[in-house]
Amino acid sequence: MDYLDNDFKKIAACPMCNKNKTDFLYEISTGGSDDFEGNEFNRKVKAIRCKSCGFVFSNEILNDNGKTKFWKNYSSRCHEHDADAIRKRNEMYQIEYDFVSQFLRGESPRILDVGCGEGGFLDCFVGARCKGVELGEEAASKASSKYEVYQGEFPTIDFKGKFDLIIFRGTLQYFDEPKKYLMKADEILEDGGLIYITSTPNADGFCAKLFKEYFSFAVCAVAGNGFSPHVLNNFFKGLNYELCAEKYFYEGTPYCNVQDDVKKVALAIKKKEQGEKIEFRSPAFWGNMMSLVYRKK
Ligand SMILES: [Zn+2]
Incomplete structure (x- = not known):
């Protein structure tokens, strides 16, 4: 896929703390390891680390033009083409469900999966009241055959009512202005409710630091956010979670x-x-991917 100058926008200040002193980490092509089409050297961006809060981010990310290009057919282009990949993902869904389910309270919790894809992870929450948010047209339409799905950007959606569990599974790295997403989740989460951040690359993990742009989930123009337990723990501590x-x-x-x-x-x-x-x-390894459960006090 060819990306042009007008598919990108510059990120000057840290998206999490708004400071602008950074350390350079590495240069990387447009889509990093998500760039399945092989046009790897289409355009280079820089991954940088905020000196103040430790958040890792890309100095340029896809803008609305670029995002539309990238996500339009993502589902059929990359996500569904391989039976083995699907089987593995389904196995992960179950592992990640088993982990969070021990913290869920009540009979029929209200669950929102932000970036629900085709609703595969929600399928694990049998008996719960499940809803999803999905930007991709294709995936949203598939998921909405099973669940109520809001198609669009999470922070701008008007949800009627609150949730007991809000899930960000493998999505936080992609969001433009990620702080807005986390604040929105806080706004619509019931007191005592959970935020579950899972299958999310750990930018402070051993492989991330060793492999840099060759980390399988490196920060790039598509996945512009490099979260870590350190950054998320500080953020949620500030919100009294x-x-x-x-x-x-x-x-x-x-x-x-x-x-x-x-x-x-x-x-x-x-x-x-x-x-x-x-x-x-980088191969799969200890510390590559993180699963964090926060409870709102
Ligand atoms: Zn920062």
Whole structure:
């Protein structure tokens, strides 16, 4: 896919704390590892870390033009084409459901999945009152055969009523002005309710730091936000939430192959020590992906 200058916008200040002193981390092509079409060197952006709060972000992200291009057919282009990938994702849904379900209270909790895709994760919450938000037309239309789905940008949607659980599964890295999304979630969350951030790349993880632009979930123009437990814990502490639990799923997931993964990481460490460039993608590993559960006091 070809991206043009008018598909991007510059991000000058930190999207989380608004300060503008940063450290340069790495340069990366438009879609990072999401760029399935192979036009990897289409355009370079910079991943930078806020000196003040530690948030990692891209200095340029896709604007509305660019986003429409990227997400329009994402579902059929990248998300559904591989039966094995679907099976693995379904297995992850169950693992991530089992983790959060122990914190859910009440008979039929009201659940909102922000970026629900086709509603696959919501399918795990049997007996709950499930709703979704989805930007992609294709996915939203599929999900709405099962659930009430709001198509559009989460912060601008008028929800009637509150929720007991709001889910951001593998989505927070993509949102433009992510703070607005988190504030919106706070606004529509019931007291005592949960925010579940899961399958979200950990920008402070060992592989993220070692592999940089070759981290499988590196910060790029498409996934412009590099969250970490440190940044999220501080943010939610400020809103008077408590951290119920944090987990970094790896062993026991369908993506894990400890022996092979350790060998790849060892090779990357060796290259780094020898001053060579690491030019292969990071494997699944401890600390790559985070699952955090916060409760509103
Ligand atoms: Zn900051």
